[in-house]
Amino acid sequence: MARLSSDFYNADTVRTARNLLGKYLVRVPDGGPVLVGRLTETEAYIGRCDKACHAYGYRRTARTAPLFLPPGHAYIYLIYGMYHCLNFVTEPEGEPAAVLVRGMEPVSGDAFMWRKRYGARPDTPARRRNFLNGPGKICQALCLTTAENGLDLTGDTLFVCDSPGDIGLPPIPARREIVRAGPRIGIDYAGEARDFPWRFTLTPEP
DNA sequence: AGAACGATCGACT
DNA sequence: GTCGATCGTTCTA
Numbered sequence: 578m579a580r581l582s583s584d585f586y587n588a589d590t591v592r593t594a595r596n597l598l599g600k601y602l603v604r605v606p607d608g609g610p611v612l613v614g615r616l617t618e619t620e621a622y623i624g625r626c627d628k629a630c631h632a633y634g635y636r637r638t639a640r641t642a643p644l645f646l647p648p649g650h651a652y653i654y655l656i657y658g659m660y661h662c663l664n665f666v667t668e669p670e671g672e673p674a675a676v677l678v679r680g681m682e683p684v685s686g687d688a689f690m691w692r693k694r695y696g697a698r699p700d701t702p703a704r705r706r707n708f709l710n711g712p713g714k715i716c717q718a719l720c721l722t723t724a725e726n727g728l729d730l731t732g733d734t735l736f737v738c739d740s741p742g743d744i745g746l747p748p749i750p751a752r753r754e755i756v757r758a759g760p761r762i763g764i765d766y767a768g769e770a771r772d773f774p775w776r777f778t779l780t781p782e783p
Numbered sequence: 784a785g786a787a788c789g790a791t792c793g794a795c796t
Numbered sequence: 797g798t799c800g801a802t803c804g805t806t807c808t809a
Contacts, residue, residue: 631805638805638806640805640806654804654805655803655804656804657802658801658802658803659801659802659803723804
């Protein structure tokens with residue numbers, strides 16, 4: 578199956594965060610169906626120069642070790658004791674940097690993902706709106722925990738591809754959309770990096 | 784050994 | 797808008 582190669586991730590992190598918008602994240606959980614989402618929100622984190630990055634100043638610890646893997650690996654960590662965040666490692670090996678996945682729209686495996694997010698609770702407009710619009714929600718829906726930390730994104734259980742056809746799904750009609758850049762969420766502690774416009778969203782054209 | 788904190792979420796006023 | 801949950805990581809000593 579066609580998927581983005583490590584070359585795609587071996588690139589400038591901010592550009593890669595933008596380039597990931599509209600692409601298809603594919604996850605095959607153990608014993609589960611193929612889960613697919615179209616990426617709509619990402620953020621860039623760069624250890625070399627970004628106080629918000631866990632590997633700021635090339636800080637290398639047990640937690641940040643995956644950020645030093647070659648580009649095209651997953652960096653997944655526990656946040657606030659209860660949620661997980663998924664990142665794609667970017668830049669040439671040795672430059673610790675990654676793109677955080679913050680939002681996507683469901684494409685395939687909706688029922689499975691819904692059960693992971695909400696159990697048996699009924700479908701409501703509010704739950705529909707808040708289905709996959711946050712990093713913790715995405716990991717919950719995709720069965721991603723620290724057990725998947727360090728996964729190779731050229732493998733078969735977690736990867737990104739350009740179009741639904743790459744994984745045997747019907748095409749999705751094009752819509753008019755715009756990319757917006759803005760400051761990242763939840764990093765007010767990060768000094769000047771707080772204002773870096775490294776958050777990207779894909780939204781319907783007004 | 785102990786303490787502080789966090790790239791969040793959902794419930795609630 | 798506010799607030800608490802919950803625990804691994806990190807730093808200090």
